[in-house]
Amino acid sequence: MSTISPTTQAVSDSALDKPRTGTWDGGNEPFNASYGKLMMWFFLLSDAFTFAAFLTTYGLIRHRYMAYSGSPEAFTFSTKYWPIPEKVFNAFPGLHGVDLPLAFVALMTMILIFSSVTMVLAVEAGHRFDKKDVQKWLLWTILFGTVFVSCQAWEWSHFIGGTDEGTLMNDGTRFYGANLAVNQYGPVLFADLFFFITGFHGTHVFSGICLLIYCFIATTNGTFEKRGHYEMVEKIGLYWHFVDLVWVFVFTFFYLV
Amino acid sequence: MAHHTSQPLHAGEIQKPNTGWIWKTFWIITGITALEFVIAFLMPSSTARNSIFIILTIFKAFFIVANFMHLKDETKGLIWTIMIPMSLLIWLLVALITEGNAIHNAIF
Numbered sequence: 001m002s003t004i005s006p007t008t009q010a011v012s013d014s015a016l017d018k019p020r021t022g023t024w025d026g027g028n029e030p031f032n033a034s035y036g037k038l039m040m041w042f043f044l045l046s047d048a049f050t051f052a053a054f055l056t057t058y059g060l061i062r063h064r065y066m067a068y069s070g071s072p073e074a075f076t077f078s079t080k081y082w083p084i085p086e087k088v089f090n091a092f093p094g095l096h097g098v099d100l101p102l103a104f105v106a107l108m109t110m111i112l113i114f115s116s117v118t119m120v121l122a123v124e125a126g127h128r129f130d131k132k133d134v135q136k137w138l139l140w141t142i143l144f145g146t147v148f149v150s151c152q153a154w155e156w157s158h159f160i161g162g163t164d165e166g167t168l169m170n171d172g173t174r175f176y177g178a179n180l181a182v183n184q185y186g187p188v189l190f191a192d193l194f195f196f197i198t199g200f201h202g203t204h205v206f207s208g209i210c211l212l213i214y215c216f217i218a219t220t221n222g223t224f225e226k227r228g229h230y231e232m233v234e235k236i237g238l239y240w241h242f243v244d245l246v247w248v249f250v251f252t253f254f255y256l257v
Numbered sequence: 258m259a260h261h262t263s264q265p266l267h268a269g270e271i272q273k274p275n276t277g278w279i280w281k282t283f284w285i286i287t288g289i290t291a292l293e294f295v296i297a298f299l300m301p302s303s304t305a306r307n308s309i310f311i312i313l314t315i316f317k318a319f320f321i322v323a324n325f326m327h328l329k330d331e332t333k334g335l336i337w338t339i340m341i342p343m344s345l346l347i348w349l350l351v352a353l354i355t356e357g358n359a360i361h362n363a364i365f
Binding site: 061129130 | 282297298310317318335339346354
Protein backbone atom coordinates (compact mmCIF):
# COMPACT_ATOMS: atom_id res chain seq x y z
CA MET A 1 0.00 0.00 0.00
CA SER A 2 2.91 2.30 0.69
CA THR A 3 3.79 2.36 -2.99
CA ILE A 4 0.61 4.29 -3.84
CA SER A 5 1.41 7.93 -4.03
CA PRO A 6 -0.91 10.42 -2.34
CA THR A 7 -1.93 11.81 -5.75
CA THR A 8 -3.14 8.43 -7.02
CA GLN A 9 -5.06 7.90 -3.81
CA ALA A 10 -6.84 11.19 -4.22
CA VAL A 11 -7.82 10.38 -7.82
CA SER A 12 -9.24 6.95 -6.97
CA ASP A 13 -11.16 8.39 -4.04
CA SER A 14 -12.92 10.93 -6.18
CA ALA A 15 -13.52 8.25 -8.85
CA LEU A 16 -15.50 6.27 -6.30
CA ASP A 17 -17.77 9.20 -5.63
CA LYS A 18 -19.64 8.98 -8.89
CA PRO A 19 -20.68 6.17 -11.21
CA ARG A 20 -18.23 5.34 -13.95
CA THR A 21 -19.45 6.47 -17.33
CA GLY A 22 -16.93 5.10 -19.85
CA THR A 23 -18.29 2.93 -22.66
CA TRP A 24 -16.39 -0.16 -21.47
CA ASP A 25 -16.71 0.84 -17.82
CA GLY A 26 -20.37 0.05 -17.26
CA GLY A 27 -21.52 3.44 -18.42
CA ASN A 28 -22.94 2.18 -21.67
CA GLU A 29 -26.54 1.01 -21.91
CA PRO A 30 -26.82 -1.58 -24.69
CA PHE A 31 -29.97 -1.04 -26.76
CA ASN A 32 -30.71 2.10 -24.68
CA ALA A 33 -32.52 -0.15 -22.22
CA SER A 34 -31.74 -0.29 -18.53
CA TYR A 35 -30.03 -3.38 -17.12
CA GLY A 36 -33.19 -4.60 -15.42
CA LYS A 37 -35.43 -4.23 -18.45
CA LEU A 38 -32.92 -5.87 -20.78
CA MET A 39 -32.50 -8.82 -18.43
CA MET A 40 -36.30 -9.13 -18.14
CA TRP A 41 -36.51 -9.31 -21.94
CA PHE A 42 -33.84 -12.02 -22.03
CA PHE A 43 -35.54 -13.95 -19.25
CA LEU A 44 -38.84 -13.76 -21.12
CA LEU A 45 -37.11 -14.99 -24.27
CA SER A 46 -35.83 -18.06 -22.39
CA ASP A 47 -39.25 -18.58 -20.86
CA ALA A 48 -40.78 -18.36 -24.33
CA PHE A 49 -38.51 -21.25 -25.36
CA THR A 50 -39.88 -23.35 -22.50
CA PHE A 51 -43.48 -22.67 -23.46
CA ALA A 52 -42.69 -23.19 -27.14
CA ALA A 53 -41.20 -26.56 -26.21
CA PHE A 54 -44.45 -27.47 -24.45
CA LEU A 55 -46.66 -26.35 -27.33
CA THR A 56 -44.57 -27.95 -30.07
CA THR A 57 -44.55 -31.17 -28.03
CA TYR A 58 -48.35 -30.90 -27.99
CA GLY A 59 -48.27 -30.50 -31.79
CA LEU A 60 -46.02 -33.52 -32.24
CA ILE A 61 -48.03 -35.79 -29.95
CA ARG A 62 -51.33 -34.68 -31.38
CA HIS A 63 -50.21 -35.47 -34.92
CA ARG A 64 -48.84 -38.80 -33.76
CA TYR A 65 -52.38 -39.90 -32.75
CA MET A 66 -55.38 -40.47 -34.96
CA ALA A 67 -57.54 -37.40 -35.54
CA TYR A 68 -61.29 -37.69 -35.00
CA SER A 69 -62.84 -37.80 -38.45
CA GLY A 70 -66.60 -38.06 -37.84
CA SER A 71 -69.09 -35.23 -37.36
CA PRO A 72 -68.76 -33.18 -34.14
CA GLU A 73 -72.34 -34.12 -33.15
CA ALA A 74 -71.53 -37.84 -33.15
CA PHE A 75 -68.32 -37.40 -31.13
CA THR A 76 -67.73 -39.73 -28.19
CA PHE A 77 -64.67 -39.93 -25.98
CA SER A 78 -62.27 -42.69 -26.94
CA THR A 79 -58.62 -43.51 -26.35
CA LYS A 80 -58.38 -44.39 -30.06
CA TYR A 81 -58.21 -40.79 -31.27
CA TRP A 82 -57.38 -37.31 -30.00
CA PRO A 83 -60.47 -35.58 -28.55
CA ILE A 84 -61.83 -32.39 -30.11
CA PRO A 85 -61.42 -29.61 -27.53
CA GLU A 86 -64.94 -28.16 -27.71
CA LYS A 87 -66.32 -31.51 -26.53
CA VAL A 88 -63.91 -31.68 -23.57
CA PHE A 89 -64.08 -28.07 -22.44
CA ASN A 90 -67.81 -27.42 -22.59
CA ALA A 91 -68.71 -26.95 -18.92
CA PHE A 92 -69.43 -23.71 -17.12
CA PRO A 93 -69.52 -23.16 -13.34
CA GLY A 94 -73.08 -23.18 -12.01
CA LEU A 95 -74.55 -24.54 -15.27
CA HIS A 96 -74.29 -28.26 -14.73
CA GLY A 97 -75.05 -30.45 -17.73
CA VAL A 98 -75.39 -27.53 -20.16
CA ASP A 99 -73.25 -27.89 -23.29
CA LEU A 100 -71.38 -24.60 -23.63
CA PRO A 101 -68.36 -25.36 -25.78
CA LEU A 102 -65.31 -23.22 -24.99
CA ALA A 103 -67.47 -20.58 -23.26
CA PHE A 104 -65.61 -20.74 -19.96
CA VAL A 105 -62.16 -20.69 -21.53
CA ALA A 106 -63.21 -17.72 -23.68
CA LEU A 107 -64.25 -15.91 -20.50
CA MET A 108 -60.90 -16.79 -18.87
CA THR A 109 -59.07 -15.47 -21.91
CA MET A 110 -60.96 -12.19 -21.74
CA ILE A 111 -60.23 -11.86 -18.00
CA LEU A 112 -56.50 -12.31 -18.61
CA ILE A 113 -56.46 -9.91 -21.57
CA PHE A 114 -58.30 -7.39 -19.43
CA SER A 115 -55.75 -7.80 -16.64
CA SER A 116 -53.10 -6.98 -19.24
CA VAL A 117 -54.96 -3.75 -20.01
CA THR A 118 -55.11 -2.74 -16.33
CA MET A 119 -51.38 -3.58 -16.08
CA VAL A 120 -50.50 -1.30 -18.99
CA LEU A 121 -52.66 1.40 -17.35
CA ALA A 122 -50.59 0.98 -14.15
CA VAL A 123 -47.36 1.36 -16.12
CA GLU A 124 -48.77 4.45 -17.83
CA ALA A 125 -49.74 5.93 -14.45
CA GLY A 126 -46.19 5.23 -13.24
CA HIS A 127 -44.80 7.34 -16.09
CA ARG A 128 -46.93 10.23 -14.81
CA PHE A 129 -45.88 9.63 -11.15
CA ASP A 130 -49.55 9.24 -10.31
CA LYS A 131 -49.22 7.08 -7.20
CA LYS A 132 -52.98 6.74 -6.62
CA ASP A 133 -53.59 5.55 -10.19
CA VAL A 134 -50.69 3.07 -10.02
CA GLN A 135 -52.19 1.61 -6.85
CA LYS A 136 -55.67 1.47 -8.36
CA TRP A 137 -54.62 -0.29 -11.55
CA LEU A 138 -52.25 -2.67 -9.74
CA LEU A 139 -55.12 -3.72 -7.49
CA TRP A 140 -57.36 -4.34 -10.52
CA THR A 141 -54.59 -6.41 -12.14
CA ILE A 142 -54.12 -8.46 -8.95
CA LEU A 143 -57.90 -8.98 -8.82
CA PHE A 144 -58.21 -10.16 -12.45
CA GLY A 145 -55.11 -12.34 -12.09
CA THR A 146 -56.56 -13.98 -8.99
CA VAL A 147 -59.90 -14.51 -10.73
CA PHE A 148 -58.06 -16.14 -13.65
CA VAL A 149 -56.16 -18.56 -11.38
CA SER A 150 -59.41 -19.36 -9.56
CA CYS A 151 -61.11 -20.10 -12.90
CA GLN A 152 -58.23 -22.38 -13.78
CA ALA A 153 -58.62 -24.16 -10.43
CA TRP A 154 -62.28 -24.77 -11.29
CA GLU A 155 -61.35 -25.95 -14.78
CA TRP A 156 -58.82 -28.38 -13.31
CA SER A 157 -61.21 -29.74 -10.70
CA HIS A 158 -63.84 -30.28 -13.40
CA PHE A 159 -61.30 -31.94 -15.70
CA ILE A 160 -60.07 -34.21 -12.90
CA GLY A 161 -63.60 -34.96 -11.69
CA GLY A 162 -64.96 -35.79 -15.14
CA THR A 163 -68.45 -35.88 -16.64
CA ASP A 164 -71.52 -37.65 -15.24
CA GLU A 165 -71.37 -40.37 -17.89
CA GLY A 166 -67.64 -41.06 -17.79
CA THR A 167 -66.19 -43.27 -20.51
CA LEU A 168 -66.35 -47.03 -20.92
CA MET A 169 -62.69 -48.09 -21.00
CA ASN A 170 -61.19 -51.01 -22.92
CA ASP A 171 -61.15 -53.22 -19.82
CA GLY A 172 -64.93 -52.82 -19.41
CA THR A 173 -64.81 -50.42 -16.46
CA ARG A 174 -66.21 -46.94 -16.52
CA PHE A 175 -63.71 -44.17 -15.81
CA TYR A 176 -64.56 -40.66 -14.69
CA GLY A 177 -62.26 -37.67 -15.12
CA ALA A 178 -58.52 -37.69 -15.51
CA ASN A 179 -55.18 -38.21 -13.83
CA LEU A 180 -51.67 -38.55 -15.20
CA ALA A 181 -52.05 -42.26 -15.94
CA VAL A 182 -55.61 -42.59 -17.29
CA ASN A 183 -58.37 -40.25 -18.44
CA GLN A 184 -61.85 -40.45 -19.90
CA TYR A 185 -61.30 -37.92 -22.69
CA GLY A 186 -58.76 -39.62 -24.92
CA PRO A 187 -55.14 -40.79 -25.03
CA VAL A 188 -53.23 -40.60 -21.73
CA LEU A 189 -50.96 -37.88 -23.08
CA PHE A 190 -53.91 -35.58 -23.72
CA ALA A 191 -54.55 -35.14 -19.99
CA ASP A 192 -50.80 -35.08 -19.23
CA LEU A 193 -50.28 -32.21 -21.66
CA PHE A 194 -53.31 -30.40 -20.28
CA PHE A 195 -51.91 -30.62 -16.74
CA PHE A 196 -48.38 -29.65 -17.72
CA ILE A 197 -49.16 -26.79 -20.10
CA THR A 198 -51.99 -25.10 -18.21
CA GLY A 199 -50.28 -25.92 -14.90
CA PHE A 200 -47.01 -24.34 -15.95
CA HIS A 201 -48.89 -21.31 -17.19
CA GLY A 202 -50.96 -21.12 -14.00
CA THR A 203 -47.74 -21.19 -11.96
CA HIS A 204 -46.53 -18.23 -13.98
CA VAL A 205 -49.75 -16.33 -13.30
CA PHE A 206 -49.37 -17.14 -9.59
CA SER A 207 -45.79 -15.82 -9.43
CA GLY A 208 -46.98 -12.79 -11.41
CA ILE A 209 -49.60 -12.09 -8.73
CA CYS A 210 -46.92 -12.37 -6.00
CA LEU A 211 -44.73 -9.87 -7.88
CA LEU A 212 -47.70 -7.54 -8.33
CA ILE A 213 -48.51 -7.68 -4.62
CA TYR A 214 -44.88 -6.75 -3.88
CA CYS A 215 -45.23 -3.93 -6.41
CA PHE A 216 -48.40 -2.68 -4.75
CA ILE A 217 -46.80 -2.68 -1.29
CA ALA A 218 -43.70 -0.89 -2.58
CA THR A 219 -45.86 1.70 -4.36
CA THR A 220 -47.90 2.27 -1.22
CA ASN A 221 -44.71 2.67 0.85
CA GLY A 222 -43.47 5.22 -1.68
CA THR A 223 -40.38 3.14 -2.56
CA PHE A 224 -40.60 3.89 -6.28
CA GLU A 225 -41.43 7.54 -5.65
CA LYS A 226 -38.25 7.94 -3.59
CA ARG A 227 -36.30 6.05 -6.24
CA GLY A 228 -37.49 8.61 -8.77
CA HIS A 229 -38.97 6.15 -11.26
CA TYR A 230 -41.56 3.39 -11.51
CA GLU A 231 -39.38 1.09 -13.60
CA MET A 232 -40.12 -1.89 -11.37
CA VAL A 233 -43.79 -1.62 -12.37
CA GLU A 234 -42.68 -1.64 -16.03
CA LYS A 235 -40.49 -4.73 -15.57
CA ILE A 236 -43.17 -6.67 -13.73
CA GLY A 237 -45.59 -5.40 -16.37
CA LEU A 238 -43.41 -6.97 -19.06
CA TYR A 239 -43.62 -10.29 -17.22
CA TRP A 240 -47.38 -9.98 -16.82
CA HIS A 241 -47.96 -9.22 -20.51
CA PHE A 242 -45.77 -12.19 -21.37
CA VAL A 243 -47.99 -14.46 -19.27
CA ASP A 244 -50.99 -13.07 -21.14
CA LEU A 245 -49.19 -13.61 -24.44
CA VAL A 246 -48.49 -17.25 -23.58
CA TRP A 247 -52.15 -17.76 -22.76
CA VAL A 248 -53.11 -16.39 -26.18
CA PHE A 249 -51.00 -19.18 -27.70
CA VAL A 250 -52.25 -21.83 -25.26
CA PHE A 251 -55.83 -20.79 -26.11
CA THR A 252 -55.14 -21.25 -29.82
CA PHE A 253 -53.11 -24.43 -29.72
CA PHE A 254 -54.90 -26.24 -26.93
CA TYR A 255 -58.48 -25.08 -27.21
CA LEU A 256 -59.08 -23.93 -30.79
CA VAL A 257 -56.90 -25.95 -33.15
CA MET B 258 -34.92 12.63 -11.30
CA ALA B 259 -32.90 12.15 -8.11
CA HIS B 260 -35.36 13.66 -5.69
CA HIS B 261 -34.94 12.42 -2.16
CA THR B 262 -37.87 14.00 -0.43
CA SER B 263 -40.67 12.36 1.49
CA GLN B 264 -43.10 14.73 -0.21
CA PRO B 265 -45.07 13.28 -3.13
CA LEU B 266 -43.22 14.03 -6.32
CA HIS B 267 -44.80 16.45 -8.77
CA ALA B 268 -47.61 17.10 -6.30
CA GLY B 269 -50.46 18.92 -7.94
CA GLU B 270 -48.92 18.60 -11.41
CA ILE B 271 -49.94 15.07 -12.31
CA GLN B 272 -50.57 14.89 -16.02
CA LYS B 273 -53.86 13.74 -17.47
CA PRO B 274 -53.78 10.06 -18.44
CA ASN B 275 -53.33 9.31 -22.12
CA THR B 276 -55.00 5.94 -22.48
CA GLY B 277 -56.71 6.06 -25.87
CA TRP B 278 -54.13 3.83 -27.53
CA ILE B 279 -54.43 1.24 -24.71
CA TRP B 280 -58.16 0.85 -25.22
CA LYS B 281 -57.76 0.77 -28.98
CA THR B 282 -55.30 -2.13 -28.64
CA PHE B 283 -57.67 -3.83 -26.21
CA TRP B 284 -60.58 -3.66 -28.66
CA ILE B 285 -58.43 -5.00 -31.50
CA ILE B 286 -57.35 -8.00 -29.37
CA THR B 287 -60.92 -8.58 -28.17
CA GLY B 288 -62.18 -8.39 -31.76
CA ILE B 289 -59.63 -10.95 -32.97
CA THR B 290 -60.51 -13.29 -30.07
CA ALA B 291 -64.22 -12.99 -30.89
CA LEU B 292 -63.45 -13.71 -34.55
CA GLU B 293 -61.47 -16.83 -33.57
CA PHE B 294 -64.36 -17.98 -31.43
CA VAL B 295 -66.84 -17.53 -34.30
CA ILE B 296 -64.57 -19.36 -36.75
CA ALA B 297 -64.23 -22.26 -34.28
CA PHE B 298 -67.98 -22.90 -34.65
CA LEU B 299 -68.71 -21.85 -38.22
CA MET B 300 -65.88 -23.64 -39.98
CA PRO B 301 -65.30 -27.39 -39.90
CA SER B 302 -61.89 -28.42 -38.60
CA SER B 303 -59.26 -28.36 -41.33
CA THR B 304 -55.71 -27.31 -42.03
CA ALA B 305 -57.06 -24.06 -43.50
CA ARG B 306 -58.94 -23.32 -40.28
CA ASN B 307 -55.86 -24.05 -38.18
CA SER B 308 -53.79 -21.73 -40.39
CA ILE B 309 -56.34 -18.95 -39.88
CA PHE B 310 -56.16 -19.49 -36.12
CA ILE B 311 -52.36 -19.34 -36.10
CA ILE B 312 -52.26 -16.20 -38.26
CA LEU B 313 -54.85 -14.46 -36.04
CA THR B 314 -52.89 -15.51 -32.94
CA ILE B 315 -49.71 -14.01 -34.37
CA PHE B 316 -51.65 -10.77 -35.01
CA LYS B 317 -52.77 -10.75 -31.38
CA ALA B 318 -49.22 -11.49 -30.22
CA PHE B 319 -47.97 -8.58 -32.35
CA PHE B 320 -50.37 -6.13 -30.68
CA ILE B 321 -49.52 -7.35 -27.18
CA VAL B 322 -45.75 -7.29 -27.72
CA ALA B 323 -45.57 -4.08 -29.77
CA ASN B 324 -48.04 -1.95 -27.78
CA PHE B 325 -48.44 -3.41 -24.30
CA MET B 326 -44.81 -4.48 -23.92
CA HIS B 327 -43.61 -1.36 -25.81
CA LEU B 328 -41.22 -3.38 -27.97
CA LYS B 329 -41.92 -1.06 -30.90
CA ASP B 330 -40.46 1.81 -28.85
CA GLU B 331 -37.20 -0.05 -28.20
CA THR B 332 -34.11 0.15 -30.40
CA LYS B 333 -33.88 -1.91 -33.59
CA GLY B 334 -31.13 -4.01 -32.04
CA LEU B 335 -33.35 -5.11 -29.14
CA ILE B 336 -36.28 -5.81 -31.46
CA TRP B 337 -34.13 -8.12 -33.60
CA THR B 338 -32.55 -9.73 -30.54
CA ILE B 339 -36.01 -10.83 -29.46
CA MET B 340 -37.54 -11.53 -32.86
CA ILE B 341 -34.82 -13.64 -34.51
CA PRO B 342 -34.73 -16.38 -31.82
CA MET B 343 -38.54 -16.33 -31.71
CA SER B 344 -38.81 -16.80 -35.46
CA LEU B 345 -36.63 -19.93 -35.17
CA LEU B 346 -39.42 -21.40 -33.03
CA ILE B 347 -41.64 -21.45 -36.12
CA TRP B 348 -39.13 -23.83 -37.62
CA LEU B 349 -39.23 -25.92 -34.44
CA LEU B 350 -43.03 -26.13 -34.65
CA VAL B 351 -43.01 -27.15 -38.32
CA ALA B 352 -40.22 -29.68 -37.74
CA LEU B 353 -41.88 -31.38 -34.77
CA ILE B 354 -45.32 -31.53 -36.42
CA THR B 355 -43.70 -33.15 -39.46
CA GLU B 356 -42.02 -35.57 -37.07
CA GLY B 357 -45.37 -36.29 -35.40
CA ASN B 358 -46.92 -37.06 -38.79
CA ALA B 359 -44.02 -39.39 -39.58
CA ILE B 360 -44.54 -41.31 -36.32
CA HIS B 361 -48.28 -41.42 -37.08
CA ASN B 362 -47.64 -42.88 -40.53
CA ALA B 363 -45.26 -45.44 -39.09
CA ILE B 364 -47.88 -46.64 -36.57
CA PHE B 365 -51.16 -46.47 -38.48
